[in-house]
Amino acid sequence: MPIAHAVASGLNGLRAAGDLVARLEMGRGMRLAEAKQYVADRLGVAPLDLADTAAMQELRGELGLGRYFEAETPHPFDPSPLESKARIAELLDLPVNVLVQRAARAE
Amino acid sequence: MESAITTRMGDGSLVALTRSQIRAEIEDGTAQGAKRSKAPLLEEAEIEHLVDLFASDARVIGVPIGDEVVLTYDGTGDPQIGSRIEGLEIYQQYLSADSCELYHVDYSYPAVKTIVPAEQQAMKVAQERLVIPVHYGAQPDLGRYSHPDGPCPNWSELLPQMRIDEARTSQEQALEMAIDDIVHVAEAMWEAGADGINIDTAGAAGDADLLATLRAVEKLRARHPDMGIMVGMANEIVLGLHGQLEYKGTRLAGLKPEGQRKVVEEAGGTIFGPAVNVNTSKTVAWNTARALTFIKPCMAEAKIPVHPNVGMGVGGVPMSGFPPIDAVSRCSRAMVDILKCDGL
Numbered sequence: 001m002p003i004a005h006a007v008a009s010g011l012n013g014l015r016a017a018g019d020l021v022a023r024l025e026m027g028r029g030m031r032l033a034e035a036k037q038y039v040a041d042r043l044g045v046a047p048l049d050l051a052d053t054a055a056m057q058e059l060r061g062e063l064g065l066g067r068y069f070e071a072e073t074p075h076p077f078d079p080s081p082l083e084s085k086a087r088i089a090e091l092l093d094l095p096v097n098v099l100v101q102r103a104a105r106a107e
Numbered sequence: 108m109e110s111a112i113t114t115r116m117g118d119g120s121l122v123a124l125t126r127s128q129i130r131a132e133i134e135d136g137t138a139q140g141a142k143r144s145k146a147p148l149l150e151e152a153e154i155e156h157l158v159d160l161f162a163s164d165a166r167v168i169g170v171p172i173g174d175e176v177v178l179t180y181d182g183t184g185d186p187q188i189g190s191r192i193e194g195l196e197i198y199q200q201y202l203s204a205d206s207c208e209l210y211h212v213d214y215s216y217p218a219v220k221t222i223v224p225a226e227q228q229a230m231k232v233a234q235e236r237l238v239i240p241v242h243y244g245a246q247p248d249l250g251r252y253s254h255p256d257g258p259c260p261n262w263s264e265l266l267p268q269m270r271i272d273e274a275r276t277s278q279e280q281a282l283e284m285a286i287d288d289i290v291h292v293a294e295a296m297w298e299a300g301a302d303g304i305n306i307d308t309a310g311a312a313g314d315a316d317l318l319a320t321l322r323a324v325e326k327l328r329a330r331h332p333d334m335g336i337m338v339g340m341a342n343e344i345v346l347g348l349h350g351q352l353e354y355k356g357t358r359l360a361g362l363k364p365e366g367q368r369k370v371v372e373e374a375g376g377t378i379f380g381p382a383v384n385v386n387t388s389k390t391v392a393w394n395t396a397r398a399l400t401f402i403k404p405c406m407a408e409a410k411i412p413v414h415p416n417v418g419m420g421v422g423g424v425p426m427s428g429f430p431p432i433d434a435v436s437r438c439s440r441a442m443v444d445i446l447k448c449d450g451l
Contacts (some may be wrong), residue, residue, distance in 0.1 A: 001424070002202050003432070005439050006178065007169060009175055009442075010175060014238055018204075028377070029411040029412065066238035095333050
């Protein structure tokens with residue numbers, strides 16, 4: 001069932017920019033069209049590109065936003081998930097909670 | 108003579124119908140939905156579009172390129188392979204999930220309250236290993252507070268005895284406990300780094316269950332302005348097991364998706380998930396048309412994202428342990444095309 005929904009209508013998550021749009025909906029309560037436009041503007045792409053795995057993998061790599069990897073496409077020098085989330089927070093100007101909580105504990 | 112098209116029943120079994128029969132199913136589904144919900148019928152163009160989707164002989168169908176939506180979940184990472192966290196990684200890496208949800212198999216806030224440190228540890232590890240946002244989710248589970256599982260008299264036993272006042276008092280006691288438990292767990296998981304909290308199947312035990320959810324959301328929003336809070340519903344009409352409960356002047360018993368969405372917005376939710384249950388003796392086309400009719404009125408004026416529930420047995424998806432991909436992909440596309448929803 002999750003495969004069927006992903007194939008039929010999903011934004012392709014980490015393979016494209018689905019997680020970035022999801023963060024705007026979850027964290028800001030932003031509706032889809034606005035969230036897509038916001039992410040597209042920040043990435044310098046069109047909303048149509050956000051689910052495009054071919055376009056977004058390269059861009060995610062350049063910006064260090066974390067990306068899908070497998071045997072044929074290793075990315076050994078990509079940032080860790082927490083580092084990627086710090087870059088996502090900066091890109092989207094949106095607090096990522098785990099980083100906020102860690103910073104608060106470090107004070 | 109019309110040729111037969113292979114489609115599905117609400118229990119997932121195959122059935123062969125002609126295009127005319129599929130149209131009749133969709134027309135009856137929207138008629139039944141409109142009658143029950145007092146919502147308008149689907150428009151003729153929408154009905155024709157649904158007929159095209161369900162009369163297609165394609166195994167899998169999908170939304171037009173560019174119309175993709177955010178996928179959220181009520182529980183991901185079933186540990187068929189490895190740990191719960193590895194399950195979440197599989198959703199991220201292989202299932203193209205836009206978000207995921209850490210959960211405990213006893214999907215209940217009062218149950219999870221007793222093991223919060225272990226759940227916090229799991230969230231900590233999940234946050235270190237995943238890039239996509241991670242919800243933590245469970246159910247309000249108001250029934251758990253009644254005898255024999257909990258301390259409150261069982262309102263389901265009191266109501267048939269016509270002990271109405273006692274049943275109402277018991278639900279009022281239970282909902283105060285539920286609010287405390289939801290807030291306790293949600294704050295603990297937020298502190299551990301969760302990107303959002305999912306309060307799922309709200310209203311499953313009736314209007315008191317929904318009121319507990321709304322008041323918990325209100326408290327959480329006041330204390331944590333940046334917290335993502337998703338509220339997923341249990342059914343299309345809130346059951347009035349109490350009957351007199353209100354949230355900010357709105358009577359909760361009998362609320363349909365449009366009214367449910369409004370109270371979730373008022374409380375401070377960031378995503379609303381309407382649920383319309385499936386009739387297994389009707390076709391998937393009938394169930395999908397009925398679900399769309401129920402949900403459509405809540406879309407136009409929504410201030411927050413709306414993610415209709417399209418899991419097993421809701422939103423037209425067959426009530427089957429393994430819902431077939433042909434049926435699921437049709438429900439998925441129908442929701443996006445007709446409702447212009449923000450996610451699923």
